[in-house]
Amino acid sequence: MRRLFCFLFLFPVFQKSQAHTWLNWNAQKDTSEISEVDQQLLRGRLKTLLKKQGVRDSLNTSNIETLPLVSITQMLKGQIAGLYVQEATGEPGAPKNMILRGLGSPVFETKDAVNVQPTVYINGIPIARDNNFTYSIQQYQFNRIGPATDNFAGLDLSVVESIEVIKDPIVLAKLGPLAANGAIWILTKPGKEGKREISFDAYVGLATKPAVTPVNAQYENLFRSTFYNKYGTASDRLNYPGYLSDSTNINYYGPANWNEEYYKVTPIYGGNLGIRGGGDRANFAFMGGYMKNASSADKTNIERYNALFNVNMAPFKWFNFGTTVNASRSLRDRNRSLRDRFGEAAYVPDLSIPISPNKEMYGQYLDIYKRALDNNSVNMLNLLVNLDLYLLPNLKFNTNLGIDYSEGSRQAFFPGSLMETNNYMSGYFGFNERLTFNNSLNYNFTLQQQHKFNFILGSNYTQDLYRYHYARAYDGPNDFIKVNVVDGDPNSGDYLKPIGGLYVNRWTNREDFRLHSFFLSGMYSWKDKLDVNAVLRYDGSSTMQPDSRWLMTPAFSAKYHLINPEEHAVMDNLNIKASWARIGKPIFTSKYAVGPNYTADLNWGSEKSLVSYNGFAVASRPYSEGWVGYDIKWPYTDHTEIMLDGSMLDKRLNFAIAAYQKKDVNQLANMPIPAEYGYSGQIVNGMTVQNRGIDLDLNINVLSNPEGLQWNTALNLNWNQNKLTALPNDKQELKINNRLLRVGEAVDKFWLYENEGIYNTETDIPVRNGQKLQFDGVDFAAGDPIWKDQNGDFKIDDKDRVLKGNAMPKLVGGFNNQFKFKGFDLNMQWYFAVGQKALNQRASTKYDFINTENTNSLDGIREVFHWQQDVDITKYPTYNPWSPIVSYRVDQDLFLENASFLKLRALSVGYDLAQLNSIKDKMKTIRRAYVYLSGTNLLTISKFSGTDPELIDFNGYYTGYGLPMSPIVTMGIKLDL
Secondary structure (H helix, E strand, C coil): CHHHHHHHHHCCCCCCCCCCHHHCCCCCCCCCCCCHHHHHHHHCCHHHHHHCCCCCCECCHHHCCCCCCCCHHHHHCCCCCCEEEECCCCCCCCCCEEEECCCCCCCCCHHHHHCCCCEEEECCEECCCCCHHHHHHCCCCCCCCCCCCCCCCCCCHHHEEEEEEECCHHHHHHHCHHHCCCEEEEEECCCCCEEEEEEEEEEEEEECCCCCCECCHHHHHHHHHHHHHHHCCHHHHHCCCHHHHCCCCHHHHCCCCCHHHHECCEEEEEEEEEEEEECCCEEEEEEEEEEEEECCECCCEEEEEEEEEEEEEEEECCEEEEEEEEEEEEEEECCCCHHHHHHHHCCCCCCCCCCCCCHHHHHHHHHHHCCCEEEEEEEEEEEEEEEEEEEECCEEEEEEEEEEEEEEEEEEEECHHHCCCCCEEEEEEEEEEEEEEEEEEEEEEEECCCEEEEEEEEEEEEEEEEEEEEEEEECCCCCCCCCCCECCCCCCCCCCCECCCCCCEEEEEEEEEEEEEEEEEEEEEECCCEEEEEEEEEEEECCCCHHHCEEEEEEEEEEEEEECHHHCCCEEEEEEEEEEEEEECCCCCHHHCCCCCCECCCCECCECCCCEECCEECCECCCCCCEECCCCCCCEEEEEEEEEEEEECCCCEEEEEEEEEEEEEEEEEEECCCHHHCCCCEEEEEEEEEEEEEEEEEEEEEEECCCCEEEEEEEEEEEEEEEEEECHHHCCEEEECCEEEECCCCCCEEEEECEEEECCCHHHCCEECCEECEECCEECCCCCEEECCCCCCCCECHHHCEEEEECCCCEEEEEEEEEEECCEEEEEEEEEEECCEEEEHHHHHHHCHHHHCCCCCHHHCCCHHHCECCCCCCCCCCCCCCCCCCCCCCCEHHHEEECCEEEEEEEEEEEEHHHCHHHHHHCCCCCEEEEEEEEEEEEEEECCCCCCCCCCCCCCEECCCCCCCCCEEEEEEEEEC
């Protein structure tokens, strides 16, 4: 923090006007005057310059400016070919996943999802991602400890000038290892030359309630009675749950109206005010805003305050500089589910009596919950200072310093009345701090007016610091002490003994990452016909071992202009481009950098937070994380792309089609070793994942009469297929928990038993040599499922499980239409994903009630929202739930469903009042007075039996815990003066 405040003090608040200038291959500078390039920058025409780099995937912000979106991920969903957004819950501010051109590595755990996401750059600063090291102390990983807020929810759309999704290999190579998974390039609004402009927008809306069918104990009793009547013994009936056995208990057999308390029509609102202005030598912009977004479920919401301030200056012909500051503060009210609460507390309660489905009883529970405390806040700051020096007519030096800082805190307290008399409190504070320092020397020249050359020599330095402090405690003296306060001298023995006599467990950890890079790039252009680019990088990382700390990577591309406008009557232009780049993949944990090491790791079983023995700190080998040896090398990714793009019919039809291959090579994996070593495995290089696919962008101006009806339609498609091509040590298979990786197969496939029916009687069970068919050594019995014996060895085990279904869609796209007529406009957005499957764990849990409610696991918790008809009970056979083979286990294709969907994501209509003649004549200072009405999440078409096919976890499992994506209706105004 001290370093951060020093930077804020030393550097005044101004804007980076040219964060992307070092990407600009074609920059031409004449020191005798401010060139057109600089004037474009000062005027804010930044998107045009980026498109000169071949970056076609630009978000049309006019499509989403009327939608109440919280995060960058929501802004991009369905808008860009190749970018898939996973939104597993409608809870405002909850983390979401972005995947660009397929999975680069398997995603089996929550922390794996972070490793496959593209990097987001704001004004050239790569946003520091959440570090995974907090998961090492979490027993349950439903959420990351702390506020668990979306890392990209701190930027408001009103301050955004442009958003580009960078997939071009040559541009990614210039960005370096941080962009190995792709990049999202965001530029905020700069100052504006000319007359001062004032903008204001505000909106109000309602998050509406979803339609649900609540049920009570009578429904559950009828559901279970089928199993008890067919398979239950007298002992089983004696152990029938008490809340179901007494039909006179109105708390469970009374009205099932919990939904009236759980779901509420909830208001949302927001507003922003901005001012921009300046001259040809200096300009400025200031914007500030507030937003409150909410779900109609469980009183969840997020509030955000944001501010942007920047200044651009060119005091001399040879000297330009600018700075930007973008800051935000987010406050989030999280869900009140039992699973998340007990997961935070690492505590399994008595699961025999669930929450009542009755509104009054549930209301009493909520009254008790009011004594709880759950404060979640995130502060974010993004600052960059940029300097340009024009040393010679064709020689420019650029330097910039960037800081990205985010801090999150959570104060949680749950009273004893919610925790079986044992109250609980926890406190978390953590931060991500990233500093970047970039320098480049740009030289260009022209020979004979036909040959143009540009060379850039540069260096990039990135330094990250991740840190957290976490404490939790149980069984305090009363329910009035809600925040942990320590007392006494830090040097004394009772320092960690808080007021009131409550003892606290504490954890603190830090992770450092430093990346230093040098690069040389060159561009050659001939007659505006041929463009050739090349990049050579030399990257060094502090998290790599000393003998492999540095990695040399090349990249090159060639683009040929097949048709120019003057050469063809129909085609305006047609280009073909081929690119290839090798980019190092950074490792953000330092535990591999020193080889074999010791750690404070005393984990055993499912307990992941033991760091001491009998109160004494102990260092041990990292047995649970795997053996770390020597000879660990840089992983890297090879990007290959061939793209054909152009336009025709006087640019009324624009298209781009790209075939790509992304190969993530030499990745680390935890490979099995003999059990007597004690380690979970050995960390070694050698895993390779390949993604191949096609991106298609099509934009058509169907009608373009400026005085009449205008119609623009845009379609984006991505087809992608991933495949595991290699495992370390030439292994062909690797088992990871309940999933299997097999060379030649996709990394997102499920590993399942194939279901072929039911053994209705004992005579149906196959017998060989007097021995019944067995499952892992247990005889099948009547009422058990028939699982296919794939290898014919007359026993069912892991060898009979097959890889089946993909958690990732094979085809993803968006279809947008915009109609305009004079001052009116109508926007319609469709979003679809096809070819993905989901395992319905919610159905598995409901049917496997015997095991889930009688084991020491949070899977047996019955939430209040489970009192609804959210499982299609007509599609599953009646197996014996008491069977020792666990008939309703989730890892069978009985629960595998088609999760493809088509959604009407948004519909909006608006009118620009400034088009009225009365306003034009009387209020000439009004440039725009746009009023609108919009709706989001309006329609879903799918065969999926769950509530929503999007509410599926990153790993393809549907648990039923994702809050619904509430249909939201908003109305607002955008005023530009």
